[in-house]
Amino acid sequence: MDSNTDIEDLKREFIFSLRRKFPRDSSSSIAIMTVNLIRKIIFRENPRTMADLQRSLTSHCKRLHASERSELIIINIGLMISKLARDEVLQKRGGREPEPLYSLWRDDDETMERLKNADMKKIRKDLQASIKELSTEIESSRDCIASQSTELLFNNDIVMVHSLATSKTMHSFLTHAVKSGRKHRVIDVVDEEEHLETAPDFVTPIELFEVASRMPETSKVVLVAAAYFPDGSCLVPAGGHQIALLAKRHCVPVYVLAPFYKLCPFFMTDPASLHSFRSNTLPFDMSANSAGHVDCLHPAFDALQSDLVTLFVSNTSCIIPSHVNRLKEDYYHSQDIADF
């Protein structure tokens, strides 16, 4: 069988499986799916040198992302694996000094030269192992985030949350706090009326318009990130911006649950470019009635500026927005970001 068509099939299947699922799968399972896909691609293509590997990773990730614009996770995982391969090569070579931590001035040409001709055969096994580690880290991230709830939520807290129904991470974060005996109240902001009835029994569901009146009694706000960026800003499900602004008005701390695979190394200058809407715009016949002058937008995300966020709850620890930049350096290599 031709290996190239095989890869195309895999990719197509991956995209189809993303599109078939509505509502969208949880982001951790998408991340794991991506890791598996890339592992298979590397396995089939069997690149000979590091340069080959990086080229193929970039091109595959770019094309996958182009067909699913709103899934930033695909790029994140691709770049993370590229950094893993880099680290493996440098470790194998050994002997030389490790890469300097600072990015102000380093001898990129020298390391590039070393990397370019590195033989992939030697590191193949180690790379497979570290990719496996990556997927275990993704799998365990939900539990890690949940276990931090006891440090953030206390007795008698009144916690306002958003998008509890769609986020499993948020759900386990709250249930973990309840299980460890915290006596707090949870107010859940729901978007649609039917969620009012289906809410779990430990929460009080309210609608978005009630947020302003309930904020004075709230002591903490917890949101989930869809993606977060090196400048400390993040994307949250639509409605989060209003909640965060009101929280700032009443000096209520805002925590954002953000597993590491949602850290996007690029800057989001224009959230509209994601073109992600939760429902279709007006049906054609209705739109035709209004001569196309009326449009009904239902965006999926809000962009939050970094000054609206108190803490990001990542799987390793809680970090303040200005430290996201440092976290980025743990998972990505600046050269990969520049090349992308």
Place this chain on the structure above:
Amino acid sequence: MVQESIISSFRAKLENDPSKSTSLATVETLMEVLDRSRATTVAEFQNELKQVVAALEKTDYSSTSIRSAADLFTRFTSLAPAALLDQEDFSQVLDLYRQRARSFIKNVRGSRAKISKCARLFFTHHMNILTHSYSKVVLETILDAHKSGYHLNIWVTESQPDASGKLMLEELKKNGVPATLVLDSCVGYIMERIQAVLVGAEGVMETGGIVNKIGTVNVCVIAKSRHVPVYVCAETIKFVREFPLNQADIPKEFKYRTSVIAKDQLESEHPDVDYTAPEFLTLIITDVGAMKPEAVGEELIKMYI
């Protein structure tokens, strides 16, 4: 004397090529010193550099840029592995220094293009951009974006006392970018129609704030109060290890030209630069990527630790 010839070659570099930055001229001059050096110990070589840097700072070019470039150059080239330093033959060490210095200069030469690529993300079509004074990096960034098809409207402050904004306006117009000159006192009036402020910097401080042409702080404070993002374009070679707390805390040699300080009548002089605190800046766009002002201090600490 050797130093006279070095200083004159430094001046010649800047006068012959108006687009060359003070920082680049500084490192090229230091490279010449390194090439000629016959030092036999590290201390001797560093002493040589120190003398040249002191002489360069006596010229009327921006001391901020000279100091940051010289510091980073010295630090980067002298990061030699310990094993090499123990060797008898110092010429080998000097060879390593030269090799590192060359890669350093190569990076500096390429940095404006990298900044311009990085900044492209933040432009949108028909954007109104306000810029202050004349900055080579900002100019190149805007011209590059213009050439690649972005339609940008640039508003340039006149930037007295030397009216360097007029120079910026001329350069922009010459290249076909729609540009308008505004008074320095007009910044508050114009800000409501501006979508982004783009400024350069003479030096980026450890706080994440910038030292730049006088008037920058006015522009940035007004922008902040209207929630207009302020982007600073600066090469990493302009990162300085200084931690100013307020305007009065900026080193004197940054604030005034050397010839002005020599006159010793500072009470009747206007400062050339001011300090803009990090809270008024949105992002610093450098050749290693865009970063929050907070990240500047971190990078500097990692470099000099």
